[in-house]
Amino acid sequence: MAKPLRIEFAGALYHVTARGNARQDIFLDDEDRQYFLELLHRACERNFWLCHAYCLMSNHYHLLIETEAPTLSKGMKHINGGYTQAFNRRYGRVGHVFQGRFKAILVERASAGVRPYI
Template sequence: MSRPLRIEYAGALYHVTSRGNERKAIYREESDFNLFLDTLAEVCERFNWTIHSWCLMTNHYHLVVETPDGNLSAGMRQLNGVYTTRFNRRYGRVGHLFQGRYKAILVDKSAYLLELSRYVVLNPVRARMVEHPGDWLGAVTVIPSVS
């Protein structure tokens, strides 16, 4: 059975998640968080993405991504592929880092952006890793005014 097609269009907003293969860590140390964020910044520049909020957990990540050019699939292929290559090179490993296909949920920006961003940055609190979202190294929300 074939995979369902992704809905992509200019200006779309998505809640994107991707989990480590076998639910294993995709960040082993603080520098890996930075490596992922550097890779994400490159993807944002190349594909003209806007990140409204993100949270990097130990074995998965959440992104709230707006795609002005309707190019989520191309950008995600770059993000997960390049990060996997860099992570594998750093740790002398080969093979998949991420479990299957990333998950992307299309979101109504005007109705759910703020609530979704709260959900994303509160992940480490709900997982009882920290008491306050600001205490977690891998989470941030940057919400511009919603028009």
């Protein structure tokens, strides 16, 4: 069965989440969190995203991303793929870090005056 297509368009606002495989921790220390935020920052620059908010929990994360072009999947591949490679290299592991695909919920805009954080 094929994966369902994601709705992507310029100016979209998404609540993006991903959690650790089998609900395991994906951030073990501040260095892990810092590296994830660096990947997020680079994805925002490369894909012309605005990150309005983020929350890093021990076993999952939440992002509020606005896209200026339909690049959500491309950017998330950079973030989750890059983080997985670095995490596995750092801890001498192999395999999945994240459980399945990231979730992206399209958010309806309430007001136009929201300022980006990253």
